[in-house]
Amino acid sequence: MVTKEQILDALRDVEDPEVHRNIVDLDMVKRIEVDGDRVEVEVLLTVTGCPLRTTIEHSVRERLLAVEGVREVDVVIGTMSDEQRAQFAAKLRGGKEPQTLPPLLQPDSGVTFLAVASGKGGVGKSTVTANLARALAREGLRVGLVDADIYGFSIPSIFGIAERKPTVINDLILPIEVNGVKLMSMHFFVPENQPVVWRGPMLGKMLRNFFGEVHWGDLDVMLLDLPPGTGDVALDVHQLLPKSKELIVTTPQANAAEVAVRAGVMGLRTNHEIIGVVENLSYFACPCCGEKTYLFGRDGGRHVAEALRTELLAEIPVADLSDGGRALFADDTPQGEAYRQLARRVIDRAGLATAVASR
Ligand SMILES: Nc1ncnc2c1ncn2[C@@H]1O[C@H](COP(=O)(O)OP(=O)(O)OP(=O)(O)O)[C@@H](O)[C@H]1O
Ligand SMILES: [Mg+2]
Structure with missing residues (x-):
């Protein structure tokens, strides 16, 4: 049986190509559903029409198909809400407000x-x-x-x-x-x-x-x-x-x-x-x-x-x-x-x- 934890673990190997951090730590994974050997994940991007969309989609699919027991992967791409985007930006700053000296x-x-x-x-x-x-x-x-x-x-x-x-x-x-x-x-x-x-x-x-x-x-x-x-x-x-x-x-x-x-x-x-x-x-x-x-x-x-x-x-x-x-x-x-x-x-x-x- 494939578990959600296994999928989450595997997704830690997928990096956001611009930020170079994994999409799990960046809170970009919104939803994981496992049904037998079929997995559906929803990944949130910062902006709609993000040029790197296909890169992320591809890396997620490729990584999940490598998980033992997974045969089918559906990647749904969503967009962050304003609030999620603000949290994302704060995360990149390391949780700190911009300092006087960058x-x-x-x-x-x-x-x-x-x-x-x-x-x-x-x-x-x-x-x-x-x-x-x-x-x-x-x-x-x-x-x-x-x-x-x-x-x-x-x-x-x-x-x-x-x-x-x-x-x-x-x-x-x-x-x-x-x-x-x-x-x-x-x-x-x-x-x-x-x-x-x-x-x-x-x-x-x-x-x-x-x-x-x-x-x-x-x-x-x-x-x-x-x-x-x-x-x-x-x-x-x-x-x-x-x-x-x-x-x-x-x-x-x-x-x-x-x-x-x-x-x-x-x-x-x-x-x-x-x-x-x-x-x-x-x-x-x-x-x-x-x-x-x-x-x-x-x-x-x-x-x-x-x-x-x-x-x-x-x-x-x-x-x-x-x-x-x-x-x-x-x-x-x-x-x-x-x-x-x-x-x-x-x-x-x-x-x-x-x-x-x-x-
Ligand atoms: N080694 C080189 N061989 C041939 N062409 C060169 C070489 N180095 C630079 N160029 C060409 O010379 C032109 C001026 O170069 P560049 O724009 O880098 O200069 P710059 O000093 O930055 O100029 P500016 O003062 O306008 O900023 C460009 O068209 C560039 O392609
Ligand atoms: Mg110049």
């Missing part, structure tokens, strides 16, 4: 913040941030990424998820997870093609919300794609995250390098530790003979690293994106390989090696 920003959160900065725009800062995030996730780290570049949110489109919207449960927002990276961007919340006018205090508020009202779960490292230059947002980040480490992106061009140094000096002045410099668009390697052409000159990255008394951690080659190829580089490309090496250096320089070892 858990992520508590001194003992164990999260390493890494802000990616550049002096000039268009040097590939967002591309570097996205590819580095993915490469760090590949090394086994739990990675978050906040797109704080309010002048142009490009992180979602680099990851190919610009059309998606995060799940919002009451006032708790779930980050979108892709390629092992949890993402949050203001892009998800502004209407399409509308200009956003940001005033100083709003920027800080947005960042605070991203840290306070987004359910990140446990993270090892949080990357921030900062707007170019040394403006308001950069200052806000420096204030909000006094212990953040910083990575400077430049191109080999002399003018880009000069401005990158300025951005770096600003980081140093606010006591951010600069862990290194990434030179992007370093050279083009001929796909036939491998010969390198230095399209944008040479040594920008080295100069910046010397001026900031840090190391040049990577030289990322120019990719041929003329066929509409994506700027999230596959592992078997020269760029992918360069990012893998960069990730390993960053792990070393940012003190993440123990986190990697414990995964």
